Amino acid sequence: MKNKTEIVNIFTRKTLGLTLVLSAAAMAFAQEKADVSGTIVNKKNQPVPYASVTFSNKANKSLSDAVLTDEKGQYKLQLTPGSYDIAVEAIDYKKSIINKNISGTGNIGALSIEAEANTTLDGKTQELQGVVITASAAKPYKVELDKKTYDPSQDIVSKGGSLQDVLTNVPSVTVDTDGTVSMRGSSNVKFLINGKPSSLLGIDDGANALQSIPADQIERIEVITNPSSKFEASGTSGILNIILKKSKKVGFNGSVVGSLGYFPRTSLNANLSWRKNNWTWFVNGGGGYTENKTKSNTETTYHNIKFPKVDPIPTTQAEIDKIPTVPVHQLQNSTSNTYNKNYNASAGFVYDISEKTSINLTGLVRTFEGDGNDLVNTYDSFYKYTKDTSDPWKLMNPYTLRDSKSIFNNLAFQGDLGLDHKFDDKGQNLSVSLSLQRNRSNNNADIQESVDQVLSVQDITRRHSVSKTIIGKADYELPIGENSKFEAGYRLDINNNTYNNFVSTTSNNPLIADYNNNTDYREMFNAFYLQFRSKIGNFGYQVGLRDEISNVKINYISQNPTKAPLDKPKNYNNLFPSIFLSYDIAKNNQILVNYSRRIDRPRSFFMVPFSSYTNNQNIFEGNIDLNPSYVDSYEVGYNLTKKKFTLNPTFYYRHATEDTKMLVYRPDERKTIFYTKPENLGNDDRIGLDLNFTYDPFAWFKIMGSADIFRYKTTGITSYATIDKDGLKQIRTLNFTGSGFSTRLRLNTTFRLDKTLSVQLQGFYRGGQKTENQDRKDMYAVNFGASKTIWKGDGTITFNIQDIFNTRGMEVFNYTSDYTRSSFMQWQPRQFSLSLTYRFKQGEKIEQPKRKKDINSNATGDDQQGPM
Structure with a gap:
């Protein structure tokens, strides 16, 4: 039996590296995938655990994928129907290549592999419990058909923090100092949890609600800047879908995270799962x-x-x-x-x-x-x-x-x-x-x-x-x-x-x-x-x-x-079309074009007149006559994925009508009391470039950045x-007319000092914006994290x-x-x-900044109920 170091090297070089590269190469708008499962056994029909199974598509290599078997020799993944060469590799076994035609969802049965001539297994499986398997971390940012996915597991700075801390590093997303979340400069963002609106984010709790969801319970965040018709039409800036952790590992698994900080902050969170049979x-x-x-x-x-x-x-x-x-x-x-x-x-x-x-x-x-x-x-x-x-x-x-x-x-x-x-x-x-x-x-x-x-x-x-x-x-x-x-x-x-x-x-x-x-x-x-x-x-x-x-x-x-009681009905019936087009230029190289129409329904809190009195000099006043705003959104994107870098520039144009803005005014100029009131005021046009990229120049150095440069009118x-x-x-007038350029910049660098120690620096910059009556200055911040x-x-x-x-x-x-x-x-x-x-109690152990590979999950890890 080879020692642990040899096993790690073999799996890292031949198995997990190939798995991650092929997974990253999957492109949006590929042919529809089917659920494919099977088993790897030896000549005595005994299961072979932790074997590497690589499916190479003969017609299009970008449709290839790979997976590891679990401790029962079973695997499951999603593949586009077609003809595949299936390569099976395992410790102390000969490499085996089999050709199969995948026609749709189903179990392709057991594939048999033969032990090496000099192995001591003699046809018997070897106990692999406790083996340390490490692999290069998957890229934290991935472009898919109608969304971009951010994996916070490599975000050292947000460890022990909350959802708000995680969002500060998500591409295309900005978090203001008061906890207001915006995408591409607009704050009309729709939050979902596991694909659905959730009471966890409350009615009007703002930053308090974002802080009450621990970062350690977040599996990933899906950034949907231009949702398809399958998603609800609310959220003119887009949708942030927060996927909470639901482990798919066999057996009992878990983790516990405790934190101490200043300003005084303490937390203790646990994630536990158990999977057996059905x-x-x-x-x-x-x-x-x-x-x-x-x-x-x-x-x-x-x-x-x-x-x-x-x-x-x-x-x-x-x-x-x-x-x-x-x-x-x-x-x-x-x-x-x-x-x-x-x-x-x-x-x-x-x-x-x-x-x-x-x-x-x-x-x-x-x-x-x-x-x-x-x-x-x-x-x-x-x-x-x-x-x-x-x-x-x-x-x-x-x-x-x-x-x-x-x-x-x-x-x-x-x-x-x-x-x-x-x-x-x-x-x-x-x-x-x-x-x-x-x-x-x-x-x-x-x-x-x-x-x-x-x-x-x-x-x-x-x-x-x-x-x-x-x-x-x-x-x-x-x-x-x-x-x-x-x-x-x-x-x-x-x-x-x-x-x-x-x-x-x-x-x-x-x-x-x-x-x-x-x-x-x-x-x-x-x-x-x-x-x-x-x-x-x-x-x-x-x-x-x-x-x-x-x-x-x-x-x-x-x-x-x-004042007499008000009974105000509001009824709308709207159609929201969406169109998505893609063209594959070459492997890992494609162009995406899309369009969708969205609606911004007023928050219920905005429609309650005279709803705040905590500060008698600055009073928020609702507007019961507030109406929805509508947005037509267009995007032209390019996606390039290579082994060491990914590049995803997107040109976008948004046209909003009856846009909601905050009117600040004095109803009595003899007093120093200011009122803030939401109003439907004119149009808002934005055209810009949203650029996201990752670059791994060395095994010990990784970069992730984003830039949003746009012109507003x-x-x-x-x-x-x-x-x-x-x-x-x-009667006074207020003019909200204005135009100019603004920027949102973010850079995240991670250094691995040795196999167990990593440090991370994050930088953020938000450019200012001007209108006839308002000048909003720029803002920047730098964060630091270290993990051992x-x-x-x-x-x-x-x-x-x-x-x-x-x-x-x-x-x-x-x-x-x-x-x-x-x-x-x-x-x-x-x-x-x-x-x-x-x-x-994990099937695999990890070394920071490397991450565990869930051998039982599919390529995308989808486990929510769906977006509608």
């Missing part, structure tokens, strides 16, 4: 504690200072107090500290009822709770009318401190049931599923406001929201010949979101009654799609059409007796009513630093004829963490 079980869960610190500064300078005419001259102090002040300058500093505990758990199983039918059941629960302290310091400069008859207008400089103490909690459940059935071995399949979801969120705050250290106002806010969702869907696939496939499906979404907002205050703010409201937001979507794909020679195409019928009903009841003018400095009603394998491959210790130079802040300037305003916000300062991972 059953596959998995349990993932954990929890943690994090502290966040957000800083923001806002400076406002008011123009066209004009003292209002005072006539008649007041004679009493009460009359003087009624005269509005004249604002000159305001400086506002805000510091927010939150303390958050989060817990999550998911469990489920897959049961193979027969060779053609399986059932799956999954349950998910996520909770986070905590408290926060928000301090807002405001330094005002304004003129106030006094009793001095010779010079009545005096410059005042009061200092206001607003101290908000909040308590928040969130609880989300989700249950999924699915059934998959294969009608035959030719690929005719039916998949049906049902998802039930519920999310409950509470946010309560007690606020005290002092002016020049004298308590003046006390506020109490209570916000409660509940979301209930039912999703039912069915997907059908029918192969037509060897090169074509017809797909059809139906989906039903029923969502019911309720909001209860309450504010109590000792101030004389006349708008407080508007903040007390109950809103019931109900929506139902019915969707149907048809899709056909085929390939003629080197040319492939896919055409699809989706019809979505949307029924939205909003019941808004304000506690202000002067925004058009839109809106008007709003205000009261001017003379107390007269005026210990305990003979069973453990990994990782250290990382997020934002080494503490530069990740967002700066924005706003200009109007009335004021100039600069804002800066840093959602989280520099932080670092140390994490320890322990793996146990």
Whole structure:
């Protein structure tokens, strides 16, 4: 028996290297693949474990693939029908080559191989338990037919972190300092978990929800910049599909990850799975504690200072107090500290009822709770009318401190049931599923406001929201010949979101009654799609059409007796076509052209009027009249894959109509209160180049980068009513028109210092953007990570630093004829963490930065229920 080192070298050189190269060579729009399985045995019909099985397509080498057998000598993979040379290699066995014609899905039976002449096996299999198998890591970024897949297993910087940390390194994706996620400069991104909308991401939890999903539970992230008709039409920027881990390894496997960091953050998460016979079980869960610190500064300078005419001259102090002040300058500093505990758990199983039918059941629960302290310091400069008859207008400089103490909690459940059935071995399949979801969120705050250290106002806010969702869907696939496939499906979404907002205050703010409201937001979507794909020679195409019928009903009841209840129905029926074309120039070299139409439905939170009162100087106001925005998206891409590098440039053009933008305005120019309100404002056009690449110049040095360079053109003018400095009603206009160039750059370099130690540097840059009224400055950050394998491959210790130079802040300037305003916000300062991972009961051991090869999974690892 050869020693472990020899076994590692043989498998690395002859088996896994070939497997990974052939897998990376698979190109989109190839002929439709079939599930192929089989067994490798010796001359005595005993299984041969961990044998290399290579399928070489005689007509097109790019369709070749390879796989390892499991401990029972069995294998499974997906292949395009055709004629193949099957090469079988194993330790102490002679290489065997067999020719077979693969016509469709099925088991090709047992292939027999012969022992070497000098082997001691004598026809008996050798025990291989505990053998260390290592292989070069697969490329973390892969281009497929209608998506790009990112594998975070090699992302050292995000180890021990959350989904938000992982997203900061995903190509084509940008995460702002407040946790806002955008793709190609647009924030209308649709999140899916395992192919479906999920209550795990909440209704309006933002960055808190992203932080509650551990990075160690994420299998991969699918970036879908131009989804086909099979996907729901929401998300004009595209779709991010988060695939959670569900191990397919035989036997019991698992890992445990613990982390410590600063700002104080701790976490402990486990991923466990067990597979035997027809059953596959998995349990993932954990929890943690994090502290966040957000800083923001806002400076406002008011123009066209004009003292209002005072006539008649007041004679009493009460009359003087009624005269509005004249604002000159305001400086506002805000510091927010939150303390958050989060817990999550998911469990489920897959049961193979027969060779053609399986059932799956999954349950998910996520909770986070905590408290926060928000301090807002405001330094005002304004003129106030006094009793001095010779010079009545005096410059005042009061200092206001607003101290908000909040308590928040969130609880989300989700249950999924699915059934998959294969009608035959030719690929005719039916998949049906049902998802039930519920999310409950509470946010309560007690606020005290002092002016020049004298308590003046006390506020109490209570916000409660509940979301209930039912999703039912069915997907059908029918192969037509060897090169074509017809797909059809139906989906039903029923969502019911309720909001209860309450504010109590000792101030004389006349708008407080508007903040007390109950809103019931109900929506139902019915969707149907048809899709056909085929390939003629080197040319492939896919055409699809989706019809979505949307029924939205909003019941808004304000506690202000002067406002009547609103009952606002909104109904849409839209068609969403998609076209995908491809041409294979040569092996690993192809051109992709596609088009799709998308919709941006307003978030329910955006349609609740007067929904925020945590900061009485900057108030978010919903818009019940907000309508959807539509986008036509075009792409021309090129995909080149070689052994040491991949290159994927994509030229794109997006045209959005009725684009939603945030209107910042002052309803009363005599006061320093700003409102932010979403509005449908004009069009938005973007044309750019999205370039993603990987390059492995040496075995110890790897590079992954992306660049998004685009020209933007925004058009839109809106008007709003205000009261001017003379107390007269005026109509002001805001111009959102602007154009220019902007960039998004990212570079990730990984150095392997030895077999067990790797370091990683990540750099990120986001260019600024301008419109007539706004100038958004650029932003950059640098991250560092180091990873060390210990305990003979069973453990990994990782250290990382997020934002080494503490530069990740967002700066924005706003200009109007009335004021100039600069804002800066840093959602989280520099932080670092140390994490320890322990793996146990695995069929294969790994050495960092190399990764385990799942010998039982197919080439793409697809395990979700499907995208519809």
